[in-house]
Amino acid sequence: MVKKVGIIGFGSIGKEIIAAAKREEIPNAKIVALFDKEPQVISSAGQDNAELHLFSDFNKFYESPVYSSLDIIIECASKDAVREFSKRIIKSKKDLLVLSVGGFSDQKFLSELQDLSIFNNAKIWIPTGAIAGLDSIRSVRKYLDSLTITTTKHPKSFAGAPYFKNSKIKLDDISKETVLFEGSAITAIELFPANVNVAVSIALAGIGLENTRVKIIADPMISVNKHEILCKGSFGEIHVIVQNIPSPTNPKTSYLASLSAIECLRGLCNENFRIGT
Numbered sequence: 001m002v003k004k005v006g007i008i009g010f011g012s013i014g015k016e017i018i019a020a021a022k023r024e025e026i027p028n029a030k031i032v033a034l035f036d037k038e039p040q041v042i043s044s045a046g047q048d049n050a051e052l053h054l055f056s057d058f059n060k061f062y063e064s065p066v067y068s069s070l071d072i073i074i075e076c077a078s079k080d081a082v083r084e085f086s087k088r089i090i091k092s093k094k095d096l097l098v099l100s101v102g103g104f105s106d107q108k109f110l111s112e113l114q115d116l117s118i119f120n121n122a123k124i125w126i127p128t129g130a131i132a133g134l135d136s137i138r139s140v141r142k143y144l145d146s147l148t149i150t151t152t153k154h155p156k157s158f159a160g161a162p163y164f165k166n167s168k169i170k171l172d173d174i175s176k177e178t179v180l181f182e183g184s185a186i187t188a189i190e191l192f193p194a195n196v197n198v199a200v201s202i203a204l205a206g207i208g209l210e211n212t213r214v215k216i217i218a219d220p221m222i223s224v225n226k227h228e229i230l231c232k233g234s235f236g237e238i239h240v241i242v243q244n245i246p247s248p249t250n251p252k253t254s255y256l257a258s259l260s261a262i263e264c265l266r267g268l269c270n271e272n273f274r275i276g277t
């Protein structure tokens with residue numbers, strides 16, 4: 001059965017998902033609608049995506065006949081978009097695939113959304129994203145003593161991060177490997193909302209946002225986005241290192257995040273065979 005899909009956000013991930021669907025790499029999935037709040041973005045999207053229903057007003061998108069026909073909505077815009085639109089999406093009984101996992105850093109909001117999903121028989125999916133090992137972390141979550149993630153990126157990847165508004169460190173002055181932050185995942189996502197969604201993902205899979213430690217490093221000599229995860233507990237240790245090529249159109253995002261979203265959608269549309277949990 002073909003599932004109709006709507007996408008929120010026409011950034012690097014949204015573009016990759018649509019391109020993969022055009023190449024027929026996602027069997028049983030049909031991308032039929034795209035919403036982005038920026039009219040100029042939607043205008044540019046229309047040049048190569050004449051087959052899509054395009055919207056720059058969420059209310060018009062939400063109230064349209066094409067929205068009513070959707071089975072799955074993919075959010076790949078921002079954590080603000082998650083908080084602004086996800087409750088309405090779940091109330092409309094649509095399954096929601098979330099890329100900007102930082103939107104779930106508010107535990108109260110997440111709990112309310114989970115309750116809504118149960119009441120409305122709608123599912124919320126979080127792809128693995130730019131990391132690996134989420135299955136393993138989930139399987140040992142009851143036995144974890146510590147969970148840490150160290151993220152290293154090129155300084156340009158952190159452009160626009162709220163962290164720099166009150167920091168003595170200036171992006172343009174970083175000439176060597178520099179530790180920008182060490183602390184909890186809940187603080188990290190507020191200071192670096194476009195860079196550490198992965199920290200929220202592992203925290204939700206593991207021991208929570210307050211107990212998950214995050215270290216963020218800017219390195220002008222690095223050409224990849226590097227994530228190093230270390231879990232320790234009575235089960236033993238899990239040590240995962242992922243070195244991702246940045247998205248060609250957005251250095252803040254790893255290309256693997258797009259591939260993960262595509263694979264997650266592929267799995268949702270072909271549920272008769274699955275590897276991993």
